[in-house]
Structures are given as structure tokens and as C-alpha cells.
Amino acid sequence: MNDELNKLIMESTPTQKKANELLEKLFEAAKPTAVFSPPVTSGDYTLITASEVTAVFGAGYGGGVGIGPGGREGEEPVSTPGGGGGGRGGGTAAARPVAAISIGPNGVHVEPIVDSTKIAMAFFTALGAIFMALGKMRHFRDTGQLS
């Protein structure tokens, strides 16, 4: 029993350690260097790009050992130890340019970077949500049922 438990702990500890290391790497996105690029100089102008960074990560693991009845029929019952464990993790990270800070002879300007694709997607999603909601309302008004 102790051997099974020790084996389970020894095998799961490195995995948990790796998951914790990955979690610490996630928080690299919390530094200003993740948002602002190194300055790029061309002629009289210096440019710094500013981005929005999001990252999320989660992991879970568990294990257990137990003792169950064993032995063949007709023989003395024998305690049989057993154990198992498992883990899973996942995450995502995204970065999107927001603006460019330009430093030049005319001073400092912040030029916004507009993501037209995202705006178009949001527009059509909003339009679809409006039509779906109106359709549900019409159905509820006509039949008295939500679906």
C-alpha cells in the first residue's frame, strides 16, 4: 500500500511541478514589455507599438489510492491496494495592436490602430443577436411559449 501511494506521489509531483511552471509563464504577459514593443527608429521618427494582451490558463489534477477486497473465491480474503491519478490543463493567449506611439520633430502622437475585421464581426454578431431576440419575442407573443 505504501509502495503504491509513494509511486503515485512520485509520478504526479513532476507533472504538477510542470503545470505550476506553465502557470508562472502565463504571468509574463503581465509585464509592460508584453504590451509595448522596443522602440524602432527610422530617420527622425521613433515608433513604439502598444498592444492589448490577454492570457488565461487552468490545470487540474487528482489522484487516489484505495484498498479493496481481493483473493479468489473460496480462499481467505486478501486486501488489494490500488491507485490512480490524472490531470489536464489548457489555456489561451491573445494579443492585439491598439495604438502606435510616434515620436518625431512634431512631438509625440498616439495613432490608434483600428481592427476593421473585428468591428465587422462584432457588427454582424450584434445584428444576428438582434434578429434572434426579436424572433424569440415574436414566437413568445404568438404562442405564449419561449421555444
Added chain:
Amino acid sequence: MSKRVFQNQLLNGKSVSVGGLTVTPQSRVLSVRLPFGGFVWNRPVVALVEGDGRSQRIPIVDKTSVFVLMMAGVATAVTILSWRRK
């Protein structure tokens, strides 16, 4: 950065000096640190400009998010108004 569970902090980026002007970008980071996971949201907020004995704060506006939130607000308003009229 300290390892607190919840953090909402304004951080200074690396300062850049060009032609007598010093620009320090600042970002705001919102992070949640849990034993089994975490979340980080880091976004630029302002560029501090210092030079000629004066300082200036230039806000960094995320126009894309402004447009997206406006559309979400309009969709919600239209839905609520339609519901109330019926």
C-alpha cells in the same frame, strides 16, 4: 510583481528619450492568480511625455473596443426597447 491573488496595477514601461523628450508608456494590468490557474489582462493606457520642463499625459484610446462596446450597447438597447413595446 508580487504574487497576490488579485492585482490591478499601473505599470511603467521602458522610457524612451528622443530629441529632448522622454516618453514613458504605462499599462494597466489586471491579473488573477489561483492555485489551479490564472488570468492576465494587460492593456496600454497612457503615454507620459516629459520635456522642456513640463509633462503631459497622452491617453491611449482603444478605438476598436469602443466601437465593439457601442455596438453591443445598441444591440442590447434595441432588444430591450422591442421587448417593452411588445
